[in-house]
Amino acid sequence: MKLHLLKVLLLSLSLVSCFKKKQSDHSTLPLKETFRFNIGSEPPTLDWNKATDTTSSLIVDNIMDGLLNYDFSKKPAGLKPALAKKWSSTPDGKIWTFTMRKGVKWSDGKEFRASHIKDGWERLLNPKTASEYAYFLYPIKNARAYSEGKIKDFSQVGVSINEQGQLVVELKKGKSYFPYFVSHTSTYPIRKDIIEKYGSRWTDPQNIVTLGAYNLKVWEHDKRIVLERNTDYYNQAAKIKNILIHIIPESGTALNLFERGKLDAIGDLPSRELPVLRKKKEYRSHPIMSIYYYGINIKKKPFDDVRVRKAFNMAIDRKQITNLLKGDQVPLRGWVPIDLLGYDPSIGFQFNPEKAQALMDEAGYRDRSTFPRVTISYNTHEDHKRVAAKVQAQLKKHLHIQVELANEEWKTYLQSLKTGRQQIYRMGWVADYPDPDNFMTLMTSYSENNHTGWGNDPYDSLVEKAGTLLDEKERLKLYVEAQKILIEEESAVIPIYSAQSHWLISDRIAVFPLNIMGKISFKEVEFK
16 A cells, blocks of 8 residues: 655744644543554545555544455464354355344344445446556456456346355456455445445545545544544444544644644654654554555656666665665565565665666766666655655666656555656655565556556566465565566666655553554553
């Protein structure tokens, strides 16, 4: 899932003052019943069939449930029952059967049924929805053909409900980890009647119907979101009644509010402040399966020449970037993050400015003054700016070229990515499920989250074949081969590092579970 961070260098007292004036009505929520949190931007959407970023999914994951939930008591992460009380498969992993819980009710009192899952998957795959996560269901028989408009009748897709009311899913080929897919935000059930009634406004608090641990009570755009405990939740009830989520773009402002006791937890810590913040008793850190990278639009000159793409890859010293951020990031040249099957530090390009310059010469740019104008795009964030400026300086020093920088607010930035106008774009990806397949399928030719314009049939075949294998050694071989195509042969992306999460958690919090996927489950948070 697209990872968004917002950080800033300076603490702004004027912004804090403005914040207090705008949020003065928060006193109506009793402090002893309210957990106070912040996010760095307005969620682009709460339509879970369309959401692609961590900001949106944070809210959706706390007001909705899927067939299964992640179990972080297992390493790296297992699964536990949610809307489905049990699940099973045929020995070849090709047909999966999910048995629904009885008596689960939506927030308007209507009973949940397996058909609501089927409706959600039909909408996710429907070409009219234009979901960037449709490819998640492509392992299902005829799902891709339906998503691409080659099949019009959804009954031909391998999703059905049997006489016992169970959801039966037929895959093209067996996948042992398919249940992880049905834990993902994009695959949650929908209420078709609500969407048809309210159209694009169906996610407004007064219209939305959900079945998670919390209900969406307030959504003041660009200001705050309030979640209220769902007293009819089918599973273990949330321990805290209210979740007050401030929308604070400036991480320095959020830090100031935390230190004044106005926030209970913040996870967007300014990197410049980390050496000092690490010493605080409230500081926590946790590994997270993620990658930070630059995508290259291969359809835009001069990056239609693979030699230029390779030169850029070789001219960036990743260690300098991780030293700059001081956040325990691990420099990354391959496409799979550390501690996950497929991670191999030998994959990718070593920092080699001499070879990079030679490739530029071979590409016809011996006279660097003839090199076209190049812009690196990133979403507004102090650390993204710092990284981009460092890369800009390295390219100037090692390739003797000028590179410009451009930034946009997160929601606008995501829309811009869809237009394909960027030459080089910054992006992060945090695991949707704890398997290398999640990172490898990101760059397939049919992935709507692949904004490089690059597609490669041998790469697609290797990734798809690896996803059907049970032997880890065989899977590893294919993932290594595929990564070499993506990075060493084609250089469609520039991996930079694998990240670590950093938090400040108030003393009044007894439990704030951190996990390898960066999932924040408010129902598990406890006060002392």
